[in-house]
Amino acid sequence: xxxxxxxxxxxxxxxxxxxxxxxxxxxxxxxxxxxxxxxxxxxxxxxxxxxxxxxxxxxxxxxxxxxxxxxxxxxxxxxxxxxxxxxxxxxxxxxxxxxxxxxxxxxxxxxxxxxxxxxxxxxxxxxxxxxxxxxxxxxxxxxxxxxxxxxxxxxxxxxxxxxxxxxxxxxxxxxxxxxxxxxxxxxxxxxxxxxxxxxxxxxxxxxxxxxxxxxxxxxxxxxxxxxxxxxxxxxxxxxxxxxxxxxxxxxxxxxxxxxxxxxxxxxxxxxxxxxxx
Amino acid sequence: xxxxxxxxxxxxxxxxxxxxxxxxxxxxxxxxxxxxxxxxxxxxxxxxxxxxxxxxxxxxxxxxxxxxxxxxxxxxxxxxxxxxxxxxxxxxxxxxxxxxxxxxxxxxxxxxxxxxxxxxxxxxxxxxxxxxxxxxxxxxxxxxxxxxxxxxxxxxxxxxxxxxxxxxxxxxxxxxxxxxxxxxxxxxxxxxxxxxxxxxxxxxxxxxxxxxxxxxxxxxxxxxxxxxxxxxxxxxxxxxxxxxxxxxxxxxxxxxxxxxxxxxxxxxxxxxxxxxxxxxxxxxxxxxxxxxxxxxxxxxxxxxxxxxxxxxx
Numbered sequence: 028x029x030x031x032x033x034x035x036x037x038x039x040x041x042x043x044x045x046x047x048x049x050x051x052x053x054x055x056x057x058x059x060x061x062x063x064x065x066x067x068x069x070x071x072x073x074x075x076x077x078x079x080x081x082x083x084x085x086x087x088x089x090x091x092x093x094x095x096x097x098x099x100x101x102x103x104x105x106x107x108x109x110x111x112x113x114x115x116x117x118x119x120x121x122x123x124x125x126x127x128x129x130x131x132x133x134x135x136x137x138x139x140x141x142x143x144x145x146x147x148x149x150x151x152x153x154x155x156x157x158x159x160x161x162x163x164x165x166x167x168x169x170x171x172x173x174x175x176x177x178x179x180x181x182x183x184x185x186x187x188x189x190x191x192x193x194x195x196x197x198x199x200x201x202x203x204x205x206x207x208x209x210x211x212x213x214x215x216x217x218x219x220x221x222x223x224x225x226x227x228x229x230x231x232x233x234x235x236x237x238x239x240x241x242x243x244x245x246x247x248x249x250x251x252x253x254x255x256x257x258x259x260x261x262x263x264x265x266x267x268x269x270x271x272x273x274x275x276x277x278x279x280x281x282x283x284x285x286x287x288x289x290x291x292x293x294x295x296x297x298x299x300x301x302x303x304x
Numbered sequence: 305x306x307x308x309x310x311x312x313x314x315x316x317x318x319x320x321x322x323x324x325x326x327x328x329x330x331x332x333x334x335x336x337x338x339x340x341x342x343x344x345x346x347x348x349x350x351x352x353x354x355x356x357x358x359x360x361x362x363x364x365x366x367x368x369x370x371x372x373x374x375x376x377x378x379x380x381x382x383x384x385x386x387x388x389x390x391x392x393x394x395x396x397x398x399x400x401x402x403x404x405x406x407x408x409x410x411x412x413x414x415x416x417x418x419x420x421x422x423x424x425x426x427x428x429x430x431x432x433x434x435x436x437x438x439x440x441x442x443x444x445x446x447x448x449x450x451x452x453x454x455x456x457x458x459x460x461x462x463x464x465x466x467x468x469x470x471x472x473x474x475x476x477x478x479x480x481x482x483x484x485x486x487x488x489x490x491x492x493x494x495x496x497x498x499x500x501x502x503x504x505x506x507x508x509x510x511x512x513x514x515x516x517x518x519x520x521x522x523x524x525x526x527x528x529x530x531x532x533x534x535x536x537x538x539x540x541x542x543x544x545x546x547x548x549x550x551x552x553x554x555x556x557x558x559x560x561x562x563x564x565x566x567x568x569x570x571x572x573x574x575x576x577x578x579x580x581x582x583x584x585x586x587x588x589x590x591x592x593x594x595x596x597x598x599x600x601x602x603x604x605x606x607x608x609x610x611x612x613x614x615x616x617x
Contacts, residue, residue, distance in 0.1 A: 032465055032495030034311030037339045039374045042384055051383035056413040063410065064401035141397040147363045148391040149414035149462075150383045303363055 049298055050154035057151065057159025076167075077174050080120040084113055084178065087238070099240070101266045101273055110184045114264035115237040117175050117197055121168050122257055123228070125201035128164035129208030130224050133301075134215060143302055153302040157294055161205045168201035169194065179268075189270035196267055196280075200260040203283040206290030213294070213301035231257045256286060312375070314339045314466060314497050315360060320369035321521075322355050329355040331521035332369065342488075342498040344508045344515035346603060348613065352521040353501035354394055357470050360499065361391055373466070387415060390464030394471045394501075396455045398443045404454060405430060405439040412461040425461060432487065433457035449480050456484065460491075467491060469500040473507060485510055505603035517603075517610055524610040529603060536609045537601040538563050540579035544572045544586065544593040554591065561585045566608060575605070 088109030097105040136142040146156055172194045179185050208224075215221050235257040241249050252258050263279035266272050294301075313336035322330040330352040337343045345353040358364035359371060362378030362385055371378060378385045399407050408426040409419070417425075430436045433453040438446065446454065452475060459467060469488070473481040488511060492498055502508050508515055509529045517524045517532070525532055542562065546554045548570060555567035562576030576582040579598030586593065607613075 032340065034339050036465060036495075037311065037314045037374050037497075039376050039381070039384060039388070041376050041381055047384065048380050048382050051416065053414070053416045056410070056416065059413055060399070060402070060410045063406060064399070067401065067403065067406075140400065141395070142399060144363070144393065145397040145399065145411070146414055147382075148361055148386060148389070148393070149411065150387040150416055151414045152383045155383075299365060303365055 046152075046154060049152040049295070051150045051152050052155070053151055054155045054158035054162065057146065057156055058162050061159065061163040076124060077171050079123075080116040080171075080175055081178050083116050084109065084175075084182070088112055088182070100269055100271055101262070102271045104269075104271060106269060107184075109182060110269065111265070112238055113179050113182075113184050114193060114268040115235075115261040117172060117179075117193060118200055118257060118260035118264045119232050119237060120171055120175065121197040121201040122204050122232075122260065124168050124171060125164050125204035126208045126224065126228060128167065129161065129205040130212045130215075131221060132164075133160060133209055133212050134221055137302070147302055153298040154295060156302065157209055157298060161202070161209065164205045165198050165201055169198050172197040184268070187270040190268045192267050193264050196264055197260075199280070199283050199287075200256075200263070203256060203260075203286035203290060206287050206294055208290075209301070210290055210293035210297050213297035231255055236261050256282065259283065311339055313337055314374050315343075315499065316370070316372045317356075318370040320356070320359065320371055321367045322352070322359060322364065323367045328521050330359070330366075333516070333518070333521070333523050334369075335516055335523070335526070337497060337499065340492070340495050340497055342492050342500070342511055342513045344512035345499075345501040345518050346503070346505070346508045346512075346515050346607065347501075347518035348503055348607075351518040353518055354470050355521075356518075357391075357393075357468050357499070357501060360468060361389060362386060387462065388465045390459035390462065390467040392456050392459045392467070392469045392472050394474070396451045398451060398454060398458070400443050402443065403439075404435060404441050404443060404446070407443060407454060408458055408461055411458050415462045417462065422461070429457040429460055432460070448475050449477060452476055453480070453484075456487075464496065466497045466499065469498065471501055471503070473502075473504065481507075505607075508603055515603075517607055519607075519611045519613075525606065532603060532606045533601045537605040538575040539577045539601060540575075541599055541601050541605055542574040542576060542579040542582045542586075543595075543597040543599065544574065545570065545595045546572070546591075546593050557589065557591060558586065561589075564609075573605070573608075575601070 092108035095108040098108055098111045100106045100111070143156055147153065176185065176191065176194055211224070235252055235255060241252060241258070244252065259279040259282040263276060266276050315337040318334045319332045320330060320334065321328065321332050333356065345356060347353055355364060359366050360373060360378065362382035365379060373385045374388065376385050399410065402410055405426055408429055409422050412422040412425065430439055433456065435450060435454060435457070438450065443451065456472065473484055476484065485507070488498060498511065500511060512529060514526070514528050515532070516526045525536060527535065545551070551569065551572055552567050555565060555572055558565055558572065558574065562574040562582045564575040566573040566575070574582050583596055583598065
């Protein structure tokens with residue numbers, strides 16, 4: 028195999044770089060692996076994930092929209108019901124994709140496919156794996172958002188070039204959810220606990236001003252929903268989609284920037300618990 | 305064996321412990337492994353061997369104790385230490401979503417190795433594992449033995465200085481085991497340090513310069529295979545079978561023959577330096593075993609002596 032090893036070959040210096048225990052600056056290897064695996068086996072799952080919000084948009088936007096007529100947009104302007112719910116569905120799909128990738132997917136690869144077990148026996152650190160997986164989740168989210176925006180355009184719901192900004196904005200939303208999701212997964216040990224994630228996500232999807240304005244709720248409930256991340260995502264994308272901004276747009280964006288920072292911090296602190304049990 | 309090991313130990317464990325709640329998987333074990341040695345952890349399932357391996361690889365955090373690999377703490381310098389480690393886990397954890405050759409290439413990328421190095425290296429290792437004609441096959445289409453060989457080939461992609469092998473030949477047929485032993489022997493000759501766990505005594509005897517017998521997270525004995533047998537067993541063993549009904553009752557009538565008597569459910573073992581002489585004594589007492597066998601003492605006997613239990617359960 029190789030030349031004869033001597034005692035000198037067995038001496039290591041020990042890097043002083045911060046995070047040297049957790050990170051080897053090689054997340055790109057994890058990303059390359061993900062792309063190769065997607066290409067060869069699970070593209071079908073990818074495609075099915077794209078259709079879900081499209082089906083909602085067609086059935087509710089066109090079907091229910093015929094009954095509803097027009098509704099009031101961010102600044103009181105009248106817009107079609109389909110145009111009202113389309114950006115909300117995009118925000119939901121960004122959330123679902125990011126949460127699925129950072130929780131169920133990570134949980135499965137950790138405990139059943141034993142994929143990370145193999146990775147972590149190499150030079151890769153847990154932070155390389157986390158960054159790589161989050162990047163892949165965001166890439167997938169960006170592809171879905173692009174496809175969904177194309178469907179919106181076909182349905183005549185894209186009326187301004189500004190609306191194209193919903194694509195990067197959904198990636199920001201996905202990043203917020205993905206960074207948190209991975210941190211939360213580090214606390215999970217069983218499938219039963221994982222089910223709680225769905226238990227939180229479904230009501231958030233239904234009640235975050237997705238299908239009707241927040242004003243139908245009593246004041247206390249409105250505050251509660253405004254504290255949750257999805258409502259900020261829905262409002263942000265809704266304003267961008269018709270280029271009708273209110274000062275709150277800045278707040279919505281900042282909500283996600285803070286969520287990303289806190290989520291990444293949580294995930295980094297929990298990396299040992301997540302990967303090195 | 306080639307060189308006499310020199311320099312500081314490449315692996316040093318002191319009072320190494322790993323607890324899961326109240327359960328002490330590893331309970332204060334200490335050992336040093338010099339460069340180039342082939343070091344074995346022998347013990348039954350659940351003895352704490354795999355947990356020890358995982359701590360050496362830096363993928364499991366120890367509860368207490370000290371551990372250095374090539375002078376570094378694997379918890380503080382995980383990626384750096386593992387760059388020089390090759391790991392064959394007990395259960396194959398190949399990437400089922402990738403094809404055979406891609407498994408090697410992608411794994412090499414995890415070490416940050418360039419493709420210009422990896423392409424010829426992957427082909428060389430496929431040759432080594434006799435999987436060249438399976439290069440583009442899917443992993444789940446491989447047989448158990450092929451998967452094992454691929455896992456072992458994969459562990460060599462970074463030309464490791466320390467190779468961790470957790471039950472490397474479990475599930476392999478005898479021929480495949482001997483081929484693997486030959487390959488491991490050659491790696492050892494080139495100066496690679498081998499750490500292996502096994503519950504096969506013949507494997508331990510073949511491959512290990514030195515080993516520790518582990519049971520319930522503790523080290524029961526330490527030494528070379530020959531030394532352990534010398535210290536804890538007799539030269540020969542006489543195995544007698546009287547039928548499962550009578551093995552224990554007949555044991556009383558065998559008292560005094562050989563140095564020590566071990567009645568097991570399926571057979572009675574008599575430890576004696578001269579097995580044939582012991583057998584003559586048995587027949588002279590008028591006892592007629594269904595079968596009798598005289599053999600050399602093995603590590604199995606050492607383990608039985610130290611723990612009162614047999615290795616393979």
